[in-house]
Amino acid sequence: MSIIAKNVCKSIGTPSVQILKDLSFEIPDQSFLALTGKSGSGKSTLLYLLSSLDNATSGSIEVDGINLQNLSPQELYRFRNQKMGFIFQSHYLIAELSALENVILPAKKFEKNKNHTERAHFLLEECGLGKLTNRLPRQLSGGEQQRVAIARALMMNPRYLFADEPTGSLDTSNGDIVMNLIKKANKDTGTTVILVTHDPDFAAQARSQINLIDGRIDKGSRKTMSPS
């Protein structure tokens, strides 16, 4: 159980610019990986490829031994739903739904009629939002919003958690809270975390790191990738 990238290249735009250049690496199960690099180095692009939101121009990416590009749309939807969680820099909460409803949303895709309230409550409690479950996103602070987004990402107990600068728009203390929640998920449930971050402190908290320089892996700054 791991993510294996082989000779991944990605070009974007017309005229096409090669953003990722021949990347090969493995992310073992239960890793906590930091993706770092300068702005524009291709971190987000790589994250989207690993999480099947985008397709590589060439090369292959296997998740759990499956090349996600070969799945039918239905199979891909199920894979994403059951095995992947996402956190982005902005929270992407649905403004019309309460914190609780936002957290439940992923569970509604395949299990419409089951009652998911209990788990959602539990997760919100974990994120320190036990009292705010019925608030709408606009009634929450930026940090609280991001914590709701984390609870939502963990709702399906995913094997993989993809986070693209989740602390990017938060102050230090809120950033720390968010970071701790992500670390906790990795430790408690063995969720593989792939975290894109600018912050060297956060990157240092990860157990492995891929540093991108201009679309290539910087060999020098690479930590061990085996699970500790």
Added chain:
Amino acid sequence: MISLALRYLLARRRQTLLTFMGIFLGTIAFVAISGFMLGFREYLIDQLINSTAHVHIQAREDFLSEHTLDKAFYQDQFDYIFWDPPPSGRKDSALVDNPQSWYLRLHSDNRVFAFSPQLKAAAIFSNGKATASSSIVGCDPMEQVKVTTIGDYVKEGSFSDIAAGGNRLAIGIELKKQLGLRLYQNVMVASARSTPTPFKVVAIFQTGNIMADLGAYGSLVDIQKVNHTPNQVNEISVKLHDLNQSARVATEWSKYGVDKVESWDQQNASIFSVFKMQDIIRFLSIGSILIVAGFGIYNVLNMTVLQKRKDVAILRSMGYGTLDIVALFFYQGVLLGGAGALLGVFCGYFVSLYLRTIPFNAGHMAGGISHLIISMNPWIYVQAASMAFFSAIFASILPAYGAGKMQPIEIIRAGAE
């Protein structure tokens, strides 16, 4: 998805209300205007069916043309015959060719409910110094009341009494007024070929149609006598079991002989073509209201799709598929259209009920109706609801499809910048 769609709608109350109003008012307009147009139409058709039979068998009126008589006089002797003056006029009298054979045929046709042979003639009525020229119909009253509704309009006396023989008459209310007659008084009736004959008034009727109310009915034998055409009729009115077969039956019968056979709707073809015109105008005008309402939905949905790009992106990242996203926006249109159509039909019904109470003086023509006639035909409601609903659905298809096609990656990339 449908609950999320509903949440979206509820969150944008004002916009939702405005788009809803478009569909809602369009539906009400459809119901009310259609009710008004069709109400009057149903009334007219009712009058037509009631006052006339389903199928009329009449003598054919053939007019002579310049060459009608060529063969009769010269066979094929000449290529071309010049007449001076050319022949003109009408062929003989306008009487049904062979009424007896018609009676046999009608008796044996099981589609026929009843038929009534009639002799219609022009007549001059006089009562003392008051005279009126009008028409008189000779018929068997027992059959006539089966074929038409004349029996329902009798105000005084009894229509069937004219069968008792001995020159008895049922007269219309207008004729009664013109002649200053009362029930059981005598009136002199003269045809073009007879000297005045006394008839006794045994019934007075009022149909609401001023022309009909100027006329009179007598027994067939009496009128044949007055007209000097014994055993002859110039019209056979037929009532069928099934009104809708009228045109087909009439066409079939018209092949049997020289007589003119027409159904009630064939006779009134011009009115029906006006109806068709009305329908086109009705659907175009109200259709355009709904098209505008549909555009409202289209615009609002398109805007919503743009506003909710981020929601689409996160839903897709959670594993929701293209169809889920299409449904999310499509349902919004469906909900708007469904609610607008249902409530519109509902309120349209009450608007129609209200319109019915508006006083409306139609004069003599409409036979004493005093209020607007609004049709409550269920078809109107079905049409209104489905037109509204489908315009909403139609308007939602494109925006919803567009939302489904959006790629989450592009939205997220754009959002990250």
